[in-house]
Amino acid sequence: MNSITMKAYAKINLGLDVLRKREDGYHDVSMIMQTVSLYDTLTFRKSRKRDITLKTNLPYLPSDQKNIVYKAIELFKNTFHISEGIHATIYKRIPVAAGLAGGSSDAAAALKGLNTLYRTGLTLKELMELGVTLGADVPYCLLMGTALSEGIGEILTPLGPMPSCNILLVKPDLNVSTKYVYENLVLDHTVPHPDIPSMLKAIEHGDLAELIVTMGNILETVTVKEYPVINHIKNDMINNGALTSLMSGSGPTVFGIYDNPATAEKAYKYFKNSSYKKQVFLTNPYWPDLPLKQ
Ligand SMILES: C[C@](O)(CO)[C@H](O)COP(=O)(O)OP(=O)(O)OC[C@H]1O[C@@H](n2ccc(N)nc2=O)[C@H](O)[C@@H]1O
Numbered sequence: 512m513n514s515i516t517m518k519a520y521a522k523i524n525l526g527l528d529v530l531r532k533r534e535d536g537y538h539d540v541s542m543i544m545q546t547v548s549l550y551d552t553l554t555f556r557k558s559r560k561r562d563i564t565l566k567t568n569l570p571y572l573p574s575d576q577k578n579i580v581y582k583a584i585e586l587f588k589n590t591f592h593i594s595e596g597i598h599a600t601i602y603k604r605i606p607v608a609a610g611l612a613g614g615s616s617d618a619a620a621a622l623k624g625l626n627t628l629y630r631t632g633l634t635l636k637e638l639m640e641l642g643v644t645l646g647a648d649v650p651y652c653l654l655m656g657t658a659l660s661e662g663i664g665e666i667l668t669p670l671g672p673m674p675s676c677n678i679l680l681v682k683p684d685l686n687v688s689t690k691y692v693y694e695n696l697v698l699d700h701t702v703p704h705p706d707i708p709s710m711l712k713a714i715e716h717g718d719l720a721e722l723i724v725t726m727g728n729i730l731e732t733v734t735v736k737e738y739p740v741i742n743h744i745k746n747d748m749i750n751n752g753a754l755t756s757l758m759s760g761s762g763p764t765v766f767g768i769y770d771n772p773a774t775a776e777k778a779y780k781y782f783k784n785s786s787y788k789k790q791v792f793l794t795n796p797y798w799p800d801l802p803l804k805q
């Protein structure tokens with residue numbers, strides 16, 4: 512085998528709570544994650560040259576060491592002392608700096624793909640241990656599906672599955688830095704924490720109505736204050752039939768949950784005709800066919 516093609520799926524946070532700031536600057540979190548059906552496509556090819564080369568369809572995305580896929584390939588090559596070069600292509604559909612873990616998912620696809628291409632036999636746990644050195648969301652992007660994410664994001668418990676529904680994604684035209692959002696989060700008694708234990712129960716019951724009333728994202732307290740347009744989109748989604756609507760991750764993407772495909776399609780068309788048109792996606796919850804070897 513000389514090359515491999517991988518799909519890298521986006522995630523949303525059905526629930527996101529931050530418990531405390533740690534000594535190392537990171538935060539302990541308690542999050543409920545869900546993979547959605549929007550994906551980037553990546554190809555990895557062995558090359559005779561010794562270096563790593565990258566090509567993407569987005570001119571503004573770095574194609575050097577700054578790209579997280581470059582970092583993932585470098586990490587893999589160093590771990591297994593691979594001297595041969597690797598050429599990667601990335602076709603991005605997941606909006607960048609959106610709160611959808613696009614970069615983290617690309618990095619996870621790189622580690623998973625190279626593990627298959629070079630037959631290095633790393634288990635899911637070993638891939639996750641490598642992955643967390645690239646970013647806190649990378650271990651989850653290796654696991655995928657419905658999951659509870661704790662620690663900084665590396666302690667994962669598979670859940671679910673979440674009840675079936677349609678998920679509409681709308682990204683306003685602004686880029687949000689995850690680091691900025693965490694650094695500006697105030698964790699005092701005035702900040703309402705989402706009820707993650709109740710969400711876990713709702714998922715266990717397979718009850719969408721019970722789930723949607725418990726969903727929440729504490730990072731909205733930072734990002735929405737800075738960008739009120741996020742609240743406008745949330746309200747617009749509710750007015751267009753969403754059962755609930757929330758910001759994903761550190762933002763700015765807003766997602767809406769729909770239990771009726773016709774209503775979801777109508778809302779999709781509404782947003783497609785708005786100023787956000789290029790950054791509107793109608794998706795579903797997604798689960799990998801074959802989980803990786805544990
Ligand atoms: C917001 C989320 O996307 C929700 O899933 C994640 O918590 C962030 O995951 P990520 O983007 O993979 O995060 P990283 O690339 O590792 O970190 C970016 C920055 O976010 C902050 N960060 C991230 C994760 C975490 N548990 N605590 C943090 O404080 C740190 O300041 C870090 O410098």
Ligand SMILES: Nc1ncnc2c1ncn2[C@@H]1O[C@H](COP(=O)(O)OP(=O)(O)OP(=O)(O)O)[C@@H](O)[C@H]1O
Pocket residue numbers: 572573577578579580601606607608609610611612613614615617648689760761762
């Ligand atoms: N392969 C990649 N895809 C997307 N962004 C990348 C990639 N490599 C590097 N980046 C850079 O990483 C930054 C964050 O992009 P990304 O799309 O991963 O954010 P995100 O969706 O907010 O992630 P998260 O939800 O994990 O916080 C951007 O500034 C982008 O330039």
